[in-house]
Amino acid sequence: MxxxxxxxxxxxxxxxxxxxxxxxxxxxxxxxxxxxxxxxxxxxxxNQSGRSLRQGTTNTIGFMIESTIETADAGGSFFMPVFEGVQSVFRRHHLDLVALLCGTDEDPASYLNRVVGRRFVDGLIISATMRHDPRIDFLLERKIPFVALGRSATRGDYSWIDLDFEGVAATAVTRLAGFGHRRIAIGTPASDLNLGYVFLDGYKRALAANGIGFDPSLILPANGNEEGGYQVACRLLAQEPMPTAIILVNENMAVGLYRRLYEAGLQPGRDIAVIGFRESTQSRFLSPTLTCFRISLRDLGIKLAEAMLSALPAFEGQYPRETVELIWPMQLVSGESDRPGSPSGLA
The missing domain is CATH 1.10.260.40 (lambda repressor-like DNA-binding domains)
Structure with a gap:
């Protein structure tokens, strides 16, 4: 009709x-x-296409995610609740959310350039921000409304919301140091993701605050998935003396790490302390239960949507124009994986 x-x-x-x-x-x-x-x-x-031509808008917001090994393993458990939070806000304003999946064989900046050239979205939410992210420079130069899920060292006036990677690292180190650990390893991303730099900085500062010297050999980069966790465990086992504790930047790494430790006859929480990152479905079924951090992803999505609307000229009267710079809080969930009895080398 x-x-x-x-x-x-x-x-x-x-x-x-x-x-x-x-x-x-x-x-x-x-x-x-x-x-x-x-x-x-x-x-x-x-008729949306006709309305878009008349109004010069599409009433559609794009959410760019990269098709990586980490996304394949954790995309559903992480992004789907975020999407639901975003759409719960957008639907009140008759806006649609579309997921823009950038493949592993394409440069993210080139992909974004093509998306912008087709003009089928009014604004963008980008994720997996790099240390120096050319996408941010591009969007700022083109004056395209956007919000970043993740901080970046790239300068400019734009809104971002990031998980508290620094706070997680600091809380984990302080907790482990309180249990007497001195050789605390850290599993970081094997990429230029900015979250890895933030996570590592928080780890170093927390070591210093607890009187523990920094040892570069305890930094173990790997993909943020089960295979990456398995590789991290292999490198742990090869060290002499073996670290007595490890903090992981991705909760999916814990699955592979547990498997390799069990193959070696070691048990998390008894022979080595393990702290994961985010509480997820997988982490709840690990044995012993994984000490990690809880986050409300749906609420995070709601805040992303509100920040996006505040950047869109069409909603200036409803949402104040402001630059959002927000660290999203995460709450420690105490499990059984970080309370070893008497691991070798525990000082």
Whole structure:
């Protein structure tokens, strides 16, 4: 059904129907109610392409994620709750969210350039921010509204929200130091993701605050998935003396790490202390239970959506124009993986 058909059915002008559907104040409330009720009953759906041409907007926001090994392993458990939070805000404003998946064989900046060139989104949420991220420079130069899920060293006036990687590292080191550990290893990303730099900085500062010297050999880069955790465990076992504790930047790494330790006849929480990153479905089923950190991903998505709307000119009257710079809190969930009995080398 077209808007012309709807107007003919109601015996009202097309202009009046259009203004009623768009919530214009000059339409009689009774007429607006009649139009909305008929549109719902008869299944009228606005022609989005025509509306976009007239208004110069698409009413669509893109969420760019990169198709990496980590995304494949954790994409559903991490991004789906975030998407739901974002869409819960967008649906109130009749906006649609689309996931933009950049493949491993394509440069993220080139992919973003193509997306922007096609003009099928009004704004963007980008993730997996790099230490120096050319996407941010590109979006700022083009004056395209966007929000970053993750900090970056790239300068500019833009909004970002990041998980508290620094706080997680500091809390984990302090907790382990309180249990008497001095050789505390850390599993970091094997990439230029900025979260790895933030995580490592927090780890170094916490070591110093607890009077523990920094040992570069205890930094173990790996992919943030099960295979990466397995490789980290192999490198732990090869060290002499073996570290008595390890902190992981990704919760999925714990699955592979547990497996390799068990193959070697060692048990997490008894022979080596393990602290993971985010509480997830997988972490809840590990034995012993993984000490990690809880986060409300849906609420994170809601805040991302609100920051996105504040960057869109069309919502200036509803959301104050402000630059959001927010560290998202994470709460320690105490498990059984970081309370070893008497591991060798524990000082």
């Amino acid at each position: 077209s808007i012309r058909d709807l107007a003919r059915h109601l015996d009202i002008s097309i202009g009046t129907v259009s203004r009623a559907l768009n919530g214009k104040a000059d339409v009689n409330p009774e007429t607006r109610e009649r139009v909305l009720e008929a549109a719902k009953r008869l299944g009228y759906v606005p």
